[in-house]
Amino acid sequence: MSAAGEVTESVRSEGDRQSGSNVRRGGRSFMIAFYAALRAIKLYPLEHSAVQKTLAELAQVAEELRAEEEELEFRVSGEFIFINSTRLRLDLSNYATFGHILTLCKLSGIGAIHVGPHGAARDWTFLLSLLGGETQSAPAERYKEIVSRLTEAKIETFQLDAPTETQTDREFNEEAKAAANRTYSQSVAVTKDVINSVRIGKTPNIRKIKRVVQGIVDQVLNEETSLIGLTAIRDYDEYTFTHSVNVCIFSIALGRRLGMTKLQLYELGLAALMHDIGKSRVPLDLLQKAGELTDEEWKWMAAHPWLGVLVLFQFRRQQEELSYRAMTVCHEHHMKIDLTGYPKAIRPRQVSLLSKIVSIADGYDAATSRRVYKTEALAPSAVLEEMRDNPRRGLDQVLVKAFINLLGIYPVGTLVVLDTFELAVVSASNQNPDALSRPIIKIISDAQGNRISPPLAVDLAIPEAGGQYARTIIKTADPDRYGITPGDYLL
Ligand SMILES: [Fe+2]
Ligand SMILES: [Fe+2]
Structure with a gap:
């Protein structure tokens, strides 16, 4: 060798x-x-x-x-x-x-x-x-x-x-990226298979699902940055499947920050991957409808949490079981902490910790994605801000803070304008909690708007002489206005 x-x-x-x-x-x-x-x-x-x-x-x-x-x-x-x-x-x-x-x-x-x-x-x-x-x-x-x-x-x-950067580092980084890519695409493929099977009335192979979640947990524990980066490469056509995988990745990464054990992360991941499984019982044309839903249609949509519980219950025919925790998350992920949201709680209850985590991951991924019926995806930083500041979102604020600590104020995939008037895409958050607003970026165009190819990677947390920073983010920008797909710079 x-x-x-x-x-x-x-x-x-x-x-x-x-x-x-x-x-x-x-x-x-x-x-x-x-x-x-x-x-x-x-x-x-x-x-x-x-x-x-x-x-x-x-x-x-x-x-x-x-x-x-x-x-x-x-x-x-x-x-x-x-x-x-x-x-x-x-x-x-x-x-x-x-x-x-x-x-x-x-x-x-x-x-x-x-x-x-x-x-x-x-x-x-x-x-x-x-x-x-x-x-x-x-x-x-x-x-x-x-x-x-x-x-x-x-x-x-x-x-x-x-x-x-030594040979070992380069190979290590490439290997880590390749492993994350493999995990991600396998997870999307299996999720697609599961959702499509349920749609045609077949029971999917639960062992396969469990293997996928194990793969994501291992990858997050080993090297989470690459996998989180992949969540920002949004595939418009595959939303239903990538959404479940993204929610699973965000939930596990957040659970890890909260100190969960590997077994707990695995349970959380399983629940997160299956949170919207009830949607496979909702007619497709309704899921993809571009306009407003009628009252009748909305009833169908709002039924997906408990339809999900039924789907998971039917999985029990196989020897392998899905935990009741996954069922709870299916049921609760659209409930808010004040119990508004849906389905309506019949009596007072505490929304479970896993459900609270999944609803944060779910809300973030849904708001930052573009879908058939929603042509505008919001900037990731604006979504985080809204999750933090809008009490009507009904999210657990301590968990939202931990989520922002995980993703940084400018999450991966955000297009930003620097004080040098250069344009950059955020490629990774900084591990240092003091550098939440100083992520690692790729500069894609200079002050005059000329494209820089290949993009220049810069760690914004490293100061210049005199302790000054050469570059600071001044604001986020709308990728559409510049004709840019941030995901293209993350591969
Ligand atoms: Fe949902
Ligand atoms: Fe969802």
């Missing part, structure tokens, strides 16, 4: 390998110790015992990991952190830690830190003080300053590299 092939192979089987999981475990401890030391330095004077203790611990954890693996390289690439080429997984417990370190490295212009043998606590103190210090310099200058300060102090434990 070629070297490149081996790299791809190691990316693919990541997680299966014992060595990978050892590095991951050790890497996580290293990151936690790193973060604890940074915090201690920020809070106390250097001679304080808390600082001394955390730095001694960091030096020890690093040395143990280095000795075990025979090397220690800490590297950041995009939104990922690698220890000796193994990517560390981001989860709720380490979200703040990883996000903070990632931002610090970006702002310091550091791509990688190689840690040599027997690094002393003193060496770490010096490095971390430099990293955590206030600065007005741009990342590239900051990097040079840190390197020369280390040289002056004759600290040879660390060798720093500026950010470079």
